[in-house]
Amino acid sequence: METLAEQYQQVSKQKSRIQRYNKALKQALIFSGGLIVLLLGYLIFIEHFTPLFGRWPEVQQSLQSAQEENRYLKAQMDSLYRVNDMLLELSPYYTGVFYEVQIGAFEHFDLANYKDDLVKMNIDYNGPLDQYTLGKFRDLKKALAFQKDIQQMGIQDAFVVAKVDGERVTVKEALREAKRLQQGRQESLEKNPT
Known part of the structure; x- marks a missing residue:
């Protein structure tokens, strides 16, 4: 129990x-x-x-459309940069990196009276010397090719000068600045892809 x-x-x-x-x-x-x-x-x-997985075709199509527009806009930006460079080359103002071919520097030779008629000739008044240059190139290779042509025309002392924002610098400094500007442009494109 x-x-x-x-x-x-x-x-x-x-x-x-x-x-x-x-x-x-x-x-x-x-x-x-x-x-x-x-x-x-x-x-x-x-x-x-519509459930999310049912929207995948729409999402995929939207992504492809955005990528196509992105490619188009990048091409447009590149085209605008090229046009801008061309306009700057033709402009009397200096911004960025340029190369010119100097054909002479004279102390007692003044072409100021002819400056209006010599539209494509640039005259730099630096100290006692008046420096005469031809051309305005963004690309060093083009400037060197032009220098060679000028030398073949008989001006053997012609040489390439470099300018950054209108100030004379060495070609090496100009190349370094051009590289820096190109990297900045590339970074800008990468940061702002559209």
């Missing part, structure tokens, strides 16, 4: 077990209810909206 204490202990264990089962059952019901609400919400959503 079991004593009252033993019966109480068994009832207490069964009560504890039932409480654990009830707790697990509540958690399962809450989880199931949450899952059912989530599934119902998804069903309502797809009834009114």
Whole structure:
């Protein structure tokens, strides 16, 4: 025969077990209810909206369109840079890096009276010497080719001079500045692809 204490202990264990089962059952019901609400919400959503995975073709097409426009705009920017360079070469003002071919530097020879008629000849008044240059090139290779042509015409002392923002510098300094400007332009294109 079991004593009252033993019966109480068994009832207490069964009560504890039932409480654990009830707790697990509540958690399962809450989880199931949450899952059912989530599934119902998804069903309502797809009834009114196209699901994301159904939009992949639209997203892909939009991406391709944006990439094509990006390529077009980069080509336009490149074209604008080339036109800008050409306009700067033709401009009487100096901004950036330029190369000219000096054909002479004279102390007692003044062509100032003819300056209006010598549109393509540049005269730099530096100290006692008036320096005469022809051409205005962004590209050193073009300037060197022009120098060679001028020398073949008989002006053997012709040489290339470099300018950065209108100031004479060495060709090496001009090349370094041109490289720096080109890198800045490239970084600008990379930072602002559109």
